[in-house]
Amino acid sequence: MVGMDREITDEALMLRYRDGDAAAFEALYERHRGGLYRYFLRQTGERGRAEELFQDVWVNIVHARRRYRPSAKFSTYLYRVAHNRLIDDYRSRRGRVPVSFDDPDCPGEETLPDPRGPEPARELERREQTERLLAALGALPEAQREAFLMHQEGGLTLDQIAAAMGVGFETAKSRLRYAVARLRRELGERDG
Amino acid sequence: MAERDDELEHYLKGGSKLSRAWREAADEEPNADLDEVIIEAARREVHRGPKVAYSPFSRSWGVPLALAAVLVVSVTVTLVMHEDASEPLPVPVDGAPAAPAPAAEAQSPKAPAVPKREEPRAPEPALKEHVRPDSREREATPRQAAPAPFAGQALKPPAESAARKQALPSAPATPQQEENAAAAATRAKVEDAGRVQEMAPEEWLARIEELRRQGKQAEADALLAEFKKRFPDYPLDARPK
Numbered sequence: 230m231v232g233m234d235r236e237i238t239d240e241a242l243m244l245r246y247r248d249g250d251a252a253a254f255e256a257l258y259e260r261h262r263g264g265l266y267r268y269f270l271r272q273t274g275e276r277g278r279a280e281e282l283f284q285d286v287w288v289n290i291v292h293a294r295r296r297y298r299p300s301a302k303f304s305t306y307l308y309r310v311a312h313n314r315l316i317d318d319y320r321s322r323r324g325r326v327p328v329s330f331d332d333p334d335c336p337g338e339e340t341l342p343d344p345r346g347p348e349p350a351r352e353l354e355r356r357e358q359t360e361r362l363l364a365a366l367g368a369l370p371e372a373q374r375e376a377f378l379m380h381q382e383g384g385l386t387l388d389q390i391a392a393a394m395g396v397g398f399e400t401a402k403s404r405l406r407y408a409v410a411r412l413r414r415e416l417g418e419r420d421g
Numbered sequence: 422m423a424e425r426d427d428e429l430e431h432y433l434k435g436g437s438k439l440s441r442a443w444r445e446a447a448d449e450e451p452n453a454d455l456d457e458v459i460i461e462a463a464r465r466e467v468h469r470g471p472k473v474a475y476s477p478f479s480r481s482w483g484v485p486l487a488l489a490a491v492l493v494v495s496v497t498v499t500l501v502m503h504e505d506a507s508e509p510l511p512v513p514v515d516g517a518p519a520a521p522a523p524a525a526e527a528q529s530p531k532a533p534a535v536p537k538r539e540e541p542r543a544p545e546p547a548l549k550e551h552v553r554p555d556s557r558e559r560e561a562t563p564r565q566a567a568p569a570p571f572a573g574q575a576l577k578p579p580a581e582s583a584a585r586k587q588a589l590p591s592a593p594a595t596p597q598q599e600e601n602a603a604a605a606a607t608r609a610k611v612e613d614a615g616r617v618q619e620m621a622p623e624e625w626l627a628r629i630e631e632l633r634r635q636g637k638q639a640e641a642d643a644l645l646a647e648f649k650k651r652f653p654d655y656p657l658d659a660r661p662k
Contacts, residue, residue: 246463254463258456266451280455287459291466359446362439380433381443387433406429413428413439 239303247294254294258287261307264382268308271366271378272315282318286311301392304383308393312375319371329370358416365415373408376401601643622648622655 239260245253265286269279289310297306319326366374372394379385379393391401431437620628625648632641648655 246467249467251464251467254467255460258459258463262456263447263450267447267449270449280451283451284455284459288462291459291463294466355445358442362442362446381440382447402429406426409429409432409439413432413437416439416442 240299243294243297243303244299247297254291257303261304261383264384265307265311268311268375268378268382269315271363272371272375273318274367278318282311282314286314289314302385302389304385305389305393308379308383308385309395312393312395315375327371329372361415362412365412369408369411373404376404377408377412380405622652625652
């Protein structure tokens, strides 16, 4: 979309956009559009809802551009806005926030498929692997799934995940650790 | 727990099978229409200019305050113009001294007090606006007592005419002129006393006789002539000589 230099940090691009450079926003958007979209798509499981939330977040960023201060990484800021929007969506649709956001010690582990189930075939088609991975991700508690997506799609570190989700470092770490363990078992990963 | 921590560390480094599998799986992207909507919104926001320049106060009160300010200024200007229209217009007087210019005074503080004769100049309406005294000063004094820019000078005889009058006595005059002047002076004295209308004919005659006794024949003659005008039917048998 825009051939902006990759050396320029997200924060610098956002500052440029704050000061009136629309092209800087396009570069920033290009960097994060896929990850943020998949974050919502995996969390909601519906393309229409994902698009709605995705658009809401970007419009929110656009309207708040003059208040932007680079006190944290832009990706942390972006996923913090996304997390808040997702929580609002949970409240409006379910009337409550999923319990997994309240319990850092991975509730719902029992609902996961038994990792000691039938051995997957040695050679799996990429498509089959992807389907299983997505199914496993969908079976994760929302909070664990969110931690995984923030790292995998947004590139956030544990500290940044904690900041974006509004929880402590240990809580974020616990959520991500459980998510990774379950997904690895689903993939049959043993040695990485 | 330690095993899971190691597992997490390995995953966070990004080289795990899970990471690779995820990268292969994650290929969904937002559609182009959605991209366009968001990019367009971002551009519009930039072109809309700074929003923080308008505080909530200025947003809600800016327009009413501006209208009120315009109204106040309009009323003030209208009142000032009305006052100016009701003020007596300055009477242009030939040779009347112009209003003292502060700058000129500053330049020649030791200049003689005698006003220099200036060329007659046409009235300058625009100048009136500039030399108009401060409105607060005008309000502080009664309106009729307020000095109009040229009113005082207009009532006074022109300086040139006064000088000409002062020069008259030294000029040679005919006897007839002297008599006329004396008669005028006498009539003026009588009129100034306010008694001309009230004096009875006998008093007129007594006055004329008195003047003749004092040797003021010209004045007596002038007064007699006036007497004849006023009392043409009065018998002058006992008319003073």
